Amino acid sequence: MSQNSEDAALFDVLHHVTTDSLATVLIKKGLRNQWVKGPVPLGANFPRTVGRAFTMRFIPVREDVPHAHAKKLPVNRDAVEAMPEGSIAIADARGELGAATFGDIVVYRMVKRGVAGIVTDGAVRDRAGLIASGMPIWSAGITAPPPAARLMLAAWNEPIGCGGVAVYPNDIVVADADGVVILPSGLAREVAELGAEQERLDEWQLEQVKRGVSLPDLAPMKKG
Amino acid sequence: MSQNSEDAALFDVLHHVTTDSLATVLIKKGLRNQWVKGPVPLGANFPRTVGRAFTMRFIPVREDVPHAHAKKLPVNRDAVEAMPEGSIAIADARGELGAATFGDIVVYRMVKRGVAGIVTDGAVRDRAGLIASGMPIWSAGITAPPPAARLMLAAWNEPIGCGGVAVYPNDIVVADADGVVILPSGLAREVAELGAEQERLDEWQLEQVKRGVSLPDLAPMKKG
Amino acid sequence: MSQNSEDAALFDVLHHVTTDSLATVLIKKGLRNQWVKGPVPLGANFPRTVGRAFTMRFIPVREDVPHAHAKKLPVNRDAVEAMPEGSIAIADARGELGAATFGDIVVYRMVKRGVAGIVTDGAVRDRAGLIASGMPIWSAGITAPPPAARLMLAAWNEPIGCGGVAVYPNDIVVADADGVVILPSGLAREVAELGAEQERLDEWQLEQVKRGVSLPDLAPMKKG
Amino acid sequence: MSQNSEDAALFDVLHHVTTDSLATVLIKKGLRNQWVKGPVPLGANFPRTVGRAFTMRFIPVREDVPHAHAKKLPVNRDAVEAMPEGSIAIADARGELGAATFGDIVVYRMVKRGVAGIVTDGAVRDRAGLIASGMPIWSAGITAPPPAARLMLAAWNEPIGCGGVAVYPNDIVVADADGVVILPSGLAREVAELGAEQERLDEWQLEQVKRGVSLPDLAPMKKG
C-alpha cells in the first residue's frame, strides 16, 4: 500500500533524527508545544521509536459504570484489538500515577499485534514483565494498581491531550532517550527533512567543537 | 414534555439539598469520588444551581490547527448554540489556569439561551463582566488570556473528567457554596431523595446540638 | 485557677500582637518555621484568636476499619467532647482538600463547649453554617464530602505537623488575618512580651513614615 | 518632561483597556506568555493600575550574609528609595509564600513616594495595614513572616521572571481584576492602540449579544 510505503520512507528518515532536533525544527516552524511532559523511557536501551498515533482517552473511574471494576483487562481490550501494526499507543491518563494504564498481559498482546511502542502520561505496572516483553514504553511512573483503581477508558482515536500536548489520531510520535515529540500529520514530512538537516548541522558543529573551535567562532555549514 | 416535568420535580428537591448531604449520600451508595476538585463560586451570593451536564472537552492548543488562534470566540461558539435551556456547561480544561475557558461575550450569550450555570476546572476571564451577567459560575481561577492562548475545544457532549471526576452528558450537576457534586444520571432520583432525608437528619441533629446535647448523646431521628 | 489566670494575662497581651510581629520575634529567637502554611480565615471579620492547642491527627481512611464510613460524625465526636474551654482545635489533615475535617454540626457543638477557634491544613464544609455558627475558622479549603471520604481521626493531644509546623498539645495558637502562628509553650510569655515591644516599634516607625521620613532615616526607638 | 507626557498619554489609553484585551492583542502579535501567573488583587475594588516596571529580584536567604536576619526592613529599604513616582514595583519572589516580600511600613513609604502599585509572585503581610494604605497590590498570597524568613533582595532594575513571565525594567505593567499583564516597552504604544480597538470590538459584540444575536451571526465591526 502506498500509504505504507510513504510512511516507511518517512519513518526511515525519522529513525535517524533526535527528538531534540525535531523539537528545534518545530519551534522554528511556530509549533512551540510538541514535547510531551512526563513520560520517560521505562528501559535503558530502547531504540528510537516512530509510529502513527493510536490515541486512548482515560477519564476518572466511576463505580456505577458497568464493568468498571470487574476485570484486570477492562474495556481497553477492545482498543488493543483495534490497534494497527506499527502504530504507537498514546494514552491521555490525566497524569494519574495511582493506577496503571498498561500492564503485562495487555502489552504482550500488543507485541503480538505489532504495535511499535507505548506512551502514557500516567503509569504502567508489571515492570519486570513489561521489560521482558521487549515493547518500548515511555511512561510517567510505575504503579501496582490496575486501571480500574482510578481510570476508565472513555474512547480511542479521538484528539487527546497527553503531557500537555495535543495529539490527533495518525499524528507521528517519535520517542527516544530525551522523551517524546509529536509531529502533526500534515507537517511530518517537512519537519522530518528539516530535522535531518538539523542533525547534519549539529554534527558539523560538534565536529568543530571537538577540534577546539569556540562557540562564537563556529563556521556556518554550507547548504546543499 | 414529561422529561422536563420529571426534571423539574427532581431539581426542585435538589435545590433544597446541600452538596454536603449529596456527597455523604453518594459515599454511602459506594460512589466515593463525585466532588469536583478545583472550582469555587466566582461570586459570593450564587444560589444553589442544578442542571443537566452539557460537557465540553478542551485539549492543549496547537498552532497548525486552522483558526486555533484566529478569534476571541473560537469553535466553542458552536458549542454554545447547542446548549439546551436549563443545562449546566461543564468544562474539562485540564486544570489550565493560563487561558480562559469562558469570557463575558460567550457567557452573555449563554444567559440569553437560558443556560443555568457554568463549571470549569480551568479559568474564566472578564471577572466584572461575568458578575454583571448574573450567570452562576464555578471556576478554578481568574485569568486574562483567551482560550486560544493554551486550549482548543475538542468536542462536546462526550464523557469527560472535570476536577478528577467522571462526568457524562446529562448527569446532574449540583453546585453551591461548598463546590460542585456530580450525580450519575441513573442514580439521581434516589440520591436526591436520600439527600433530602439526610438534610432532615442534619437539621434534627443541629437542633439538638443547639439545645446543648453532646455529640455522643444525639438521639437518632425516627424514620417516617 | 492560677494556670487560667496566667493564661488570661498572656492571651490578653497576645490579642494585641499581630502574627507578623510574633513571626518576626520567633525568627530572632531562632525559631524559623512557626507560620502554618495553608490555612486562611474562612470569614472576613474574625478577631485575632488565641488559645492553647488541642491537636487532632488524621490519617488516610481505610475501608476495613470499623465505622470508618458509617456516620457523618465519626470518631471525632469523642475528641470534641474532650476539648477544653478556650482551646483551639488544630488538625493535621495532611493537606487533604477532598474531605472535610470539620462540618457544621460538630462546629456548633464546639461553640457550645467554648472552643475558641479552629485551624486545619485540610478543608471544612457547610460554609454557610460555619459562618453562622460564629466560630473563627482557618482552613486551607472548602469541600463538600465528609471526613470519611478520605480521612480518619487517628488520635488527639499528640504532637502533630500542621501546614509544615510542629504543634505540641498546649502550644499557643495565634490566628489573625495574616494566618496562624504557633508559639512553643515554654517560650510563649517571652515571645508575647517581645511581640508587644515589636508592635510598639512598628507603630513608631509607621508614624515616622507617615510623616514623610525615608526608610534609611528612620530613627531608632528609645527603649523604655 | 516629554517622556512623562508620552507616558501620560499612553497610560491614559491603557486605563481604559482590560488586561483581557491586552492579552488577546499580545497573542495576535506573537507574544503568548505575558500574563503573570499567581498574583491576584489583594483588595476587591482596586482601579486598573498602569505603570513602568521597577523590578526587584529576591533569592533564598542565607544565614551568613551580613544583616540577612537583622531587621524588619532589610536591604529593600534602599530599593524603595530608588523607586520613581508612578512606577509599579514588581518582585520576582520565586513563588515563595512562607515570607513576605512587602509589609505595611515599606508600603506606606512607597505610597509617600508616589509608587503606583505593587506586584509580587510571592506573598505580602500586614493585610489590614496594606488595605488601609490604599496601595493597589497584586500578590500570590498572604503570610506573617518577614522577608528574612526565606528571602533576600539580590538586586533591582534587572530583567526578572515574575509568575513565569519575563519583565524588563521600564516594561509597562497593567493590572486589574483579571490579573497582571506585561507589555514590552518597545511594543507598548502599538499594543495599547490595538487593545483600545479590541475593547470597541468587544463592546460592539456584547451589544449585539445582549440584543439576542447568536454567536455565529455576530456582525463584523466596520473599521474606522
Add this chain to the structure above:
Amino acid sequence: MSQNSEDAALFDVLHHVTTDSLATVLIKKGLRNQWVKGPVPLGANFPRTVGRAFTMRFIPVREDVPHAHAKKLPVNRDAVEAMPEGSIAIADARGELGAATFGDIVVYRMVKRGVAGIVTDGAVRDRAGLIASGMPIWSAGITAPPPAARLMLAAWNEPIGCGGVAVYPNDIVVADADGVVILPSGLAREVAELGAEQERLDEWQLEQVKRGVSLPDLAPMKKG
C-alpha cells in the same frame, strides 16, 4: 512461637505474589487505597520484600525541642533498637525530601538487628553506603541533609499515613519493583490466598496471549 510460624507461612505465599496482584485483589475486596504513592526501590535488584510494619512518625523539626539539632543519630536510635527481627520500618515523613529519614549508620544497625526492609515517603541519604549495606529500601528521594534539617521523630508503633495510605503497626508490607502495598493485618491471609490465585490467572492468561489468543477470546481459567 506460633505467631512466627504463621507469619512464615504467610510470607512464603506473599513472596510469590506481585504487588500488582495484591492491589487487584484488595480493590475487589473494597480496599481501594493500599498502594503507597512515592517510594520506589533504591536499588535495581531488590527481591520482593515482606514483613510486619514497624511504623515511624516524623513531624517538622522545631529548634527549641531538646536535642533536635544535636546529633546525626537523633531520637530514632531508640526506635531502631525497638524494631523486631523481620519487620519492615515504614516512615511517615510527610513527603519531605529536604532531609533524610534514614542514613547509612542507622541502616547498618538495622541490618544487624535483622530488619527486613525500609519504606519511607521521604528521602534517604548515603546512597552508596545504603546500597552496600544490602538493606532493601523504598524511598521517594535521595538527599544529603540529616533528619534534623527538617524532621523530628515524634513516635513509633502508632497508626500513620505513608504515601497517602493508612498503615497500622503489624500490618503486612509487601514491596517489589512496582512499589509498596499495605495489607491490613486482619485481611492478610485471605488477600494472600486470593493474590496467589490471581497470579495463576495472570499466568494462564499470559500463556494464552503468548500463543496468540486475542484479549476478548481469552478462555476463563477453571477454578480448582
Add this chain to the structure above:
Amino acid sequence: MSQNSEDAALFDVLHHVTTDSLATVLIKKGLRNQWVKGPVPLGANFPRTVGRAFTMRFIPVREDVPHAHAKKLPVNRDAVEAMPEGSIAIADARGELGAATFGDIVVYRMVKRGVAGIVTDGAVRDRAGLIASGMPIWSAGITAPPPAARLMLAAWNEPIGCGGVAVYPNDIVVADADGVVILPSGLAREVAELGAEQERLDEWQLEQVKRGVSLPDLAPMKKG
C-alpha cells in the same frame, strides 16, 4: 597562583567528604538551607565533583527579544567562553523542565574549556551525547526542546537561587551521588575541615555498628 594552590588544597579535602557530612556540618554552623533541591546525577558513576560556582541566571523567554528564537546556541555561548577552568556552571533555570539549559554541543565546548561540572535546577537534553562527553552533570530532568523554547539567559556571575538555595559567584559547589551542596565562599575552609572530621566520626561509628554495637552504646570518638 596562590589562589589556585589554596583552592587545590581545599578541593583535595572536599573530594573526600560526602555532601552528607557537609550538610550536617553546615546545619551545625547555622546554615540550614544549602542542599540544592531537584538536581540528581545524570550518570551512575560520576566522581564527587568540586569547583567554584560560575552562576547562570535564566528567565522566561520573550518572543520580541532579538535572537531569542534564532539559534540552537543562544547567548549562553558567550557565557561558556567566560567560564574559568575548574569551575562548575550552576544554572538558575527556575525549575523549568520544558526546555534544556544545556545540550551536547555546548557541553563538549565546556569539556574543552576544562569546566569541572554542571548543575541545573532545570533540564538538559541530548542524554546520550552528554554521557559520551564525560562531563559530570546534575540536572532535574531530561528534555528535548532547546533553551529558546522557554528560557533566555539573562546574566551570569550574579547571585542566584538554584533549587531553593542562594548561590553567589565563587561559592564552592560539591556534588555527588546524594546531590549538590553549596559552601559559602568565606566558610568553605572551616566547613571542609569540620566535614573531614565528621567523616572520621562516621567511619568510627560505622565500624562500631558493624561490630554489633547498638546505637545508644556508640562510644564517642576521642578528638585528636
